[in-house]
Amino acid sequence: MSALFEPLTLRDVRLRNRVGISPMCMYACVDGLANDWHLVHLGSRAVGGAGLVIVEASAVEPRGRIASEDLGIWSDAHAQALAPIAAFMARHGAQPAIQVAHAGRKGSTNPPWRGDRSLTTAEGAWTTIAPSAEPFDPPGGTVDQVPAAMTEDDIRAVIAAFAAAARRADQAGFTVLEVHAAHGYLLHEFLSPLANRRDDRWGGSFDGRARLVLEVVRAVRGVWPDAKPLLVRFSAVDWLPGGWTLEDSVALARRLKAEGVDMIDASSGWVVPGEAPPFGPGWQVPLAARIRRDAAIPTAAVGAISDPAQAEAIVAEGHADLALIATASLHDPYWPFHAARALGALDRLPLPPSYDYVLRPPARNP
Numbered sequence: 001m002s003a004l005f006e007p008l009t010l011r012d013v014r015l016r017n018r019v020g021i022s023p024m025c026m027y028a029c030v031d032g033l034a035n036d037w038h039l040v041h042l043g044s045r046a047v048g049g050a051g052l053v054i055v056e057a058s059a060v061e062p063r064g065r066i067a068s069e070d071l072g073i074w075s076d077a078h079a080q081a082l083a084p085i086a087a088f089m090a091r092h093g094a095q096p097a098i099q100v101a102h103a104g105r106k107g108s109t110n111p112p113w114r115g116d117r118s119l120t121t122a123e124g125a126w127t128t129i130a131p132s133a134e135p136f137d138p139p140g141g142t143v144d145q146v147p148a149a150m151t152e153d154d155i156r157a158v159i160a161a162f163a164a165a166a167r168r169a170d171q172a173g174f175t176v177l178e179v180h181a182a183h184g185y186l187l188h189e190f191l192s193p194l195a196n197r198r199d200d201r202w203g204g205s206f207d208g209r210a211r212l213v214l215e216v217v218r219a220v221r222g223v224w225p226d227a228k229p230l231l232v233r234f235s236a237v238d239w240l241p242g243g244w245t246l247e248d249s250v251a252l253a254r255r256l257k258a259e260g261v262d263m264i265d266a267s268s269g270w271v272v273p274g275e276a277p278p279f280g281p282g283w284q285v286p287l288a289a290r291i292r293r294d295a296a297i298p299t300a301a302v303g304a305i306s307d308p309a310q311a312e313a314i315v316a317e318g319h320a321d322l323a324l325i326a327t328a329s330l331h332d333p334y335w336p337f338h339a340a341r342a343l344g345a346l347d348r349l350p351l352p353p354s355y356d357y358v359l360r361p362p363a364r365n366p
């Protein structure tokens with residue numbers, strides 16, 4: 001009996017198993033609109049058997065994109081482009097999820113294959129926003145544009161943009177929403193003392209730095225249906241002295257739970273250069289386990305999860321409720337199906353009939 005292939009119910013939404021596809025920017029849009037690339041990429045992973053497929057970081061406003069090729073959800077046209085993709089994923093048994101995001105000071109860059117460097121004016125650079133007017137990289141570094149320190153009005157507008165994005169995600173047919181507060185993007189920049197130098201009510205103490213993410217979640221929960229689960233991904237540690245700690249994460253997870261968040265997606269790092277994370281198989285799993293235990297909230301584990309037995313142990317041993325895979329799912333969109341076969345759980349995971357009658361043993365391929 002595989003724990004990984006047990007269903008998971010969050011609010012009124014049932015995931016057929018505990019394998020999720022982690023959000024992955026594709027840098028494949030024009031004007032932030034989803035297209036046939038997204039349908040094939042996300043659709044394949046739904047057909048491949050995942051219980052949950054999370055659409056990449058989707059910008060809540062144009063300047064919240066990392067690169068101009070990023071996906072957006074800042075207008076109804078963006079939601080309409082996403083709707084058939086969400087419907088396709090749902091039709092093939094995966095719960096369609098989307099991550100709503102704002103890149104903050106790490107916006108206005110080229111896609112990573114062009115060196116992830118800041119856009120030049122000739123390339124259409126825009127002014128980024130952040131808690132404080134400090135760039136991610138020092139001058140001459142890869143992402144060195146100086147952001148504008150946000151005013152109170154800017155902060156209110158960003159909160160409203162997250163809520164509007166959540167409403168559109170609901171209308172587009174997504175059943176699960178994830179707020180992106182990790183990886184050094186805007187909400188993480190507010191959380192981390194390494195990026196937030198404010199001395200007003202949006203900075204300083206833990207309460208001040210956590211205020212924006214909590215207000216965003218409150219606004220989002222206010223429009224996101226009660227029946228649908230809400231996830232928050234945050235960086236559970238900054239991996240640098242003076243940065244965000246795992247104790248901070250437990251405290252934040254408790255607050256988020258009280259605001260109606262159903263699961264913490266525990267990632268880490270990327271808020272300033274120079275960190276030294278302990279990379280290795282399942283390296284972030286202990287973060288998800290600690291938050292799950294001490295804040296009593298379901299968690300998703302992510303990071304170098306590639307082996308079915310490893311994913312099975314993460315769930316079976318109670319480290320997390322969901323195993324998210326990213327890179328492994330680029331190697332193999334059918335990772336969940338192959339994992340089910342390896343774990344003797346194929347009976348739990350029907351593929352679409354067009355494939356199933358051929359692939360399910362005993363092979364009936366004429």
Ligand SMILES: Cc1cc2nc3c(=O)[nH]c(=O)nc-3n(C[C@H](O)[C@H](O)[C@H](O)COP(=O)(O)O)c2cc1C
Pocket residue numbers: 022023024025026056057099180182183233267302303304305324325326327328
């Ligand atoms: C191509 C690519 C794009 C990514 N884009 C996002 C993103 O949009 N949002 C996010 O939270 N994480 C993003 N990530 C991080 C992954 O979701 C995941 O946390 C990370 O890759 C670790 O998992 P892995 O070891 O299975 O790859 C991205 C990773 C990759 C490889």
